[in-house]
Amino acid sequence: MKSSRLLGVALLLLTLVRVPAVQAAPQSMVAAAHPLAVDAGLEMLRRGGTAVDAAIAVQMVLGVVEPQASGIGGGGFLLHYDGAGHAITVYDGRETAPAGASPTMFLAPDGKPLGYREAVVSGMSVGVPGVMAMLELAHREKGKLAWSELFGPAIAAARDGFPVSSRLAAWLQRIPALREEQAIRETYFNADGSPRKLGDSITNPALADTMGLIASRGARVMYEGPIAAEMIDRVRSHPRPGTLSAADLADYKPIKREPVCGPYRAWVVCGMPPPSSGGIAILQVLGLIQPFDIQRDAPNDLRAVHLIAEASRLAFADRDRYVADPAFVDVPVAGLLSPAYLAERRKLMSPDRSMGPVGPGIPPGYVERGTSHISIVDRWGNAVSFTTTIEAPFGAHMMVRGFLLNNELTDFSPRPELDGKPVANRVQPGKRPRSSMSPTFVLDRDGRLVAALGSAGGARIIGDTLQALIGLLDWDLSAQAAVDLPRVINLNGATELEEGTPIADQAAALRALGHEVQVRRHEGGLTAIRRSGDGWEGGADPRRDGAARGE
Known part of the structure; x- marks a missing residue:
């Protein structure tokens, strides 16, 4: 009898005590290199978007707030996992060498490789950017939200301003030569030539306008028309010019590949x-x-x-x-x-x-x-592992309409031969340089x-x-x-x-x-x-x- 009363009291006490609810594990997740980019990805997931929708929004914001690492002037590799069918789709948006590229383009007259700055900060180093064409293809196949909707957070950040992060501030301090490019100087440096510091606000209205065009007209505005023409002119008029042409841009196509898998x-x-x-x-x-x-x-x-x-x-x-x-x-x-x-x-x-x-x-x-990585899982179990890059910090140090051009061609081997044998990663027209990017599932x-x-x-x-x-x-x-x-x-x-x-x-x-x-x-x-x-x-x-x- 006594034990029954004690059990009853214990049960009554349990009904009076508020037991904290166990917090459910997140059903979707975004991990990226900047909090504002993560916010943009989560916003798309809340609207019913897929992992690919979120990845595009994240990449656009990273191009605004982390310009030293990635952006619409670069390339990337994206793995997509289908939560229902368990299939993996591989999207290759790597840059390509122009038709005018040659195996010896990164060699000095004495046959030795060019110095770092001579090779990187040059028109020669700029490859045909592939990331926007790749993302448009992935969106067409795996997205749910309207393409134009995915650019809103990035356009707002570029137009209204964003605070300089510790990493961006450190890179601006580390590379004072960036001031030699007028558009970079006007965007990321003060009037007296000093770099913007942690917490300073930066706006990039030119990039907001460019993203607005891509949002409304699609990725082809990067490959045909005024933006393409301006990229070509910037590359070919550089003191160390490249050979980028209208045909190179118009002919670019992303590639779908099979993943490499092993136990x-x-x-x-x-x-x-x-x-x-x-x-x-x-x-x-x-x-x-x-x-x-x-x-x-x-x-x-x-x-x-x-x-x-x-x-x-x-x-x-x-x-x-x-x-x-x-x-x-x-x-x-x-x-x-x-x-x-x-x-x-x-x-x-x-x-x-x-x-x-x-x-x-x-x-x-x-x-x-300059590279960044995005990992996303949506509510349906679809996932994206997406590595995006413009190669070196701030790419080729050339800005067109608010975005930086890549220096991806320096990922080729500067020497076309070694010990009398052709180097696999030598420069060749239309070729995609070898990469170390490793998106993984x-x-x-x-x-x-x-x-x-x-x-x-x-x-x-x-x-x-x-x-x-x-x-x-x-x-x-x-x-x-x-x-x-x-x-x-x-x-x-x-x-x-x-x-x-x-x-x-x-x-x-x-x-x-x-x-x-x-x-x-x-x-x-x-x-x-x-x-x-x-x-x-x-x-x-x-x-x-x-x-x-x-x-």
Whole structure:
């Protein structure tokens, strides 16, 4: 009797106590390199838009508030995951070399490669921009909202003004030569020539007008008519002119490709095929390290750092030898990813000694012959992993109608031959330069999306994305924790450790294993989304101005 009364009292107390409701996991998520861009993406999702709709709005805002990294004058690669059918669609919006490009265009008269500034800040470096044509194609196939609706937040930010972020302020301070371009000076510098500072307001009415035209008339206004003519004139009238022509712009077409996918433990990892080297390199490294059971190591343990660096070294040796635009080079993708080939390359790896710089292997089937990342999941489970770029910070340092022109052609090899053999990534008319952009999806064995991620950062994109994948899959880290991981990078040279982080403490031990080690600042640029219960969680790189939010 007594126990019955106690139970009744307990039940009564429970009815009187307000138990906090468990907060539902977000059913949609946007992760990008600037909070205003994330806001724009979430706004489109609230209106009933898809992940592609949101990605376009995010990219347009990034072009306004993060002009040093991406914009409508550049290119990108976009992976789309269909939540209903589990299919992945690959959109290639990489820039192309003009018809007048030549294999020796980046060589000085003495036959040596041009200096950095001579090559980058030039009309020669500008490729045909591809991002707008690509996004229009993706929208036509995967969008729900009206095309014009997606430009509203970006046009408002450009016309009404936006506060300078810490990263934009740092780049303006770091590159005073930007003031030599009048339109850049008038937009991003004060009247006395000093750069705009953190929190200052910037407007870009010319870009607002350009985006308004694209919103109302479509992407073709970038490729035909007055905007195209102005781009051509700007490139060809530069003191170091390029050959961009009306035909080059009018002929540009985005390409749909098949993803490269491979197994890793309990998952399937899918990434970007050539002309990007990212998907192949990441799958190679994962295949090389899989037998070492790296999940038993802590993220900053010496063994893990050493093995990631050594496997990356092997992948970069193959990347530099074999990967280029598949329309011009027969890339041995299957051979580079075959288990037998990776097993043979793995024999070069030692758990207690570095191999040092290494040459490429010979895969079966081979016959001799400024960047930003956006990750989005919508309410239907559709996802976008989209890496977008104008190459170097502020591209070619040339502004047309409020947007910056890319310097993407400097991603080609400046030397057309090496040891008497043609370089796969040499300059050729109409060719798409090799990229390291690595938009990536992780699926479970039933084809359901587990994660979407990618990074900015030039050739270091591959290492950043790889390490975040290992964090998610081997160490079961949250999206934010995987993005936060201290970085170890190897491009088949020195092993780079991120300064000011615990991983830098491994420098001496790595040198004892034979590594050349550099402890250096790391720019980062990752965004990631991973499944969390019946919803999603996101992460954005703290090394930049990014954010990840869901609803």
